[in-house]
Amino acid sequence: AQTVTQSQPEMSVQEAETVTLSCTYDTSESDYYLFWYKQPPSRQMILVIRQEAYKQQNATENRFSVNFQKAAKSFSLKISDSQLGDAAMYFCAYRIVQGAQKLVFGQGTRLTINP
Amino acid sequence: DAGITQSPRHKVTETGTPVTLRCHQTENHRYMYWYRQDPGHGLRLIHYSYGVKDTDKGEVSDGYSVSRSKTEDFLLTLESATSSQTSVYFCGTGVPGNTIYFGEGSWLTVV
Numbered sequence: 241a242q243t244v245t246q247s248q249p250e251m252s253v254q255e256a257e258t259v260t261l262s263c264t265y266d267t268s269e270s271d272y273y274l275f276w277y278k279q280p281p282s283r284q285m286i287l288v289i290r291q292e293a294y295k296q297q298n299a300t301e302n303r304f305s306v307n308f309q310k311a312a313k314s315f316s317l318k319i320s321d322s323q324l325g326d327a328a329m330y331f332c333a334y335r336i337v338q339g340a341q342k343l344v345f346g347q348g349t350r351l352t353i354n355p
Numbered sequence: 356d357a358g359i360t361q362s363p364r365h366k367v368t369e370t371g372t373p374v375t376l377r378c379h380q381t382e383n384h385r386y387m388y389w390y391r392q393d394p395g396h397g398l399r400l401i402h403y404s405y406g407v408k409d410t411d412k413g414e415v416s417d418g419y420s421v422s423r424s425k426t427e428d429f430l431l432t433l434e435s436a437t438s439s440q441t442s443v444y445f446c447g448t449g450v451p452g453n454t455i456y457f458g459e460g461s462w463l464t465v466v
Contacts, residue, residue: 284457287456331398337451340386340403340405341386341451342388342413343388343398343455346397347397348397
């Protein structure tokens with residue numbers, strides 16, 4: 241069974257600084273997708289960024305980028321120029337391509353932005 | 356984002372009563388999912404559907420049933436609610452090989 245692990249329950253960063261959230265996953269599949277979702281206090285699940293496993297290039301969305309290491313099964317999220325609005329729970333998730341294409345989540349990392 | 360509406364958004368119910376949560380989507384997505392979110396566990400899959408009348412169990416399906424009689428609606432039923440089912444429930448939808456989008460969540464308290 242696929243598992244996703246986020247080893248940092250909580251992280252904090254100074255406003256305008258850079259922070260990296262860690263995620264590792266376990267799978268025997270070669271084709272899959274990886275996601276980072278943001279959950280602010282409203283509890284809405286907001287897609288931050290996605291990565292296709294077959295792509296070697298790391299995905300980037302404005303201030304958000306990932307470091308995808310397929311062999312190491314690692315998928316970290318880097319937030320540059322942190323803003324107060326980035327404060328949230330961040331979930332790493334994995335989606336298999338075959339079958340039911342279920343989304344498997346990590347336990348989450350709570351990110352605090354210090355002004 | 357997929358147009359996903361969950362109802363009710365908040366509900367308080369008594370132990371032993373049946374409860375049905377509804378997820379409605381407007382994007383004609385094939386896949387629909389029900390997750391629950393509890394502290395320390397992230398989101399865990401309860402049931403999912405890969406088409407009308409096609410459903411299957413997730414990792415925490417005990418005490419829950421689902422139905423999907425049309426593409427746009429996916430119902431989650433707690434046959435006899437227990438306090439352990441107090442949680443926030445999220446509906447997700449998606450198409451093969453793409454992002455799964457989520458509704459705003461349904462807060463359920465079982466007293």
